[in-house]
Amino acid sequence: MAPFPGSGLAKGLAVTLRTMTKKTVTAQYPDAQPELPPRTRGVIGLFEENCTVCMLCARECPDWCIYIDSHKETVPAAAPGGRERSRNVLDRFAIDFSLCMYCGICIEVCPFDALFWSPEFEYAETDIHELTHERDKLRDWMWTVPAPPALDPGAEEPKEIAAARKTAEKLAAAQAQAEAQAAPHPGPTDPPQGGAS
Numbered sequence: 001m002a003p004f005p006g007s008g009l010a011k012g013l014a015v016t017l018r019t020m021t022k023k024t025v026t027a028q029y030p031d032a033q034p035e036l037p038p039r040t041r042g043v044i045g046l047f048e049e050n051c052t053v054c055m056l057c058a059r060e061c062p063d064w065c066i067y068i069d070s071h072k073e074t075v076p077a078a079a080p081g082g083r084e085r086s087r088n089v090l091d092r093f094a095i096d097f098s099l100c101m102y103c104g105i106c107i108e109v110c111p112f113d114a115l116f117w118s119p120e121f122e123y124a125e126t127d128i129h130e131l132t133h134e135r136d137k138l139r140d141w142m143w144t145v146p147a148p149p150a151l152d153p154g155a156e157e158p159k160e161i162a163a164a165r166k167t168a169e170k171l172a173a174a175q176a177q178a179e180a181q182a183a184p185h186p187g188p189t190d191p192p193q194g195g196a197s
């Protein structure tokens with residue numbers, strides 16, 4: 001049966017009427033910035049001081065898009081007669097975001113908390129080579145990493161904080177004891193004057 005003339009228009013108007021009072025869900029980006037959840041996977045920041053150049057992230061990355069160069073340095077013995085040690089020094093750390101698939105494996109496997117997600121996503125480039133972010137750029141992303149959420153009030157105190165607190169308490173107690181010992185002791189009091197006549 002042939003459609004009723006004008007039925008398409010009526011259907012269209014019905015859809016318009018049905019939806020015109022509903023809340024808009026379209027975000028007018030880039031005029032309006034989206035409200036992203038704090039754990040959004042936008043870009044990866046490098047906290048270089050924590051990186052020991054263990055290479056775990058580069059080895060586990062499924063896309064092989066983490067590039068790390070390093071050299072070894074000899075650290076002199078801490079005490080006379082001790083042994084010299086060698087340590088890795090980071091020369092290059094780069095992530096190619098044109099290959100990265102944002103799986104987060106590198107962040108999960110890093111044993112030293114040197115990699116973090118930042119929700120920043122506005123780093124499109126006209127030249128694909130610019131999507132390889134070198135160490136300095138990765139470090140700058142750290143400024144955009146949100147602070148971790150507060151601990152659950154009933155959660156166990158983190159080991160690092162508990163150890164630091166105990167050390168601080170011991171130091172404070174030792175200092176208080178030293179101050180008490182160093183303080184001048186009060187002299188003998190004069191005997192009371194007067195008496196029975």
Ligand code: SF4
Nearest residue numbers: 061100101103104106
């Ligand atoms: S998020 Fe995944 S793909 Fe991207 S650098 Fe890390 S491990 Fe590689």
Ligand code: SF4
Nearest residue numbers: 051052054055057110
């Ligand atoms: S896994 Fe962590 S510590 Fe090891 S090289 Fe990667 S960022 Fe550095």
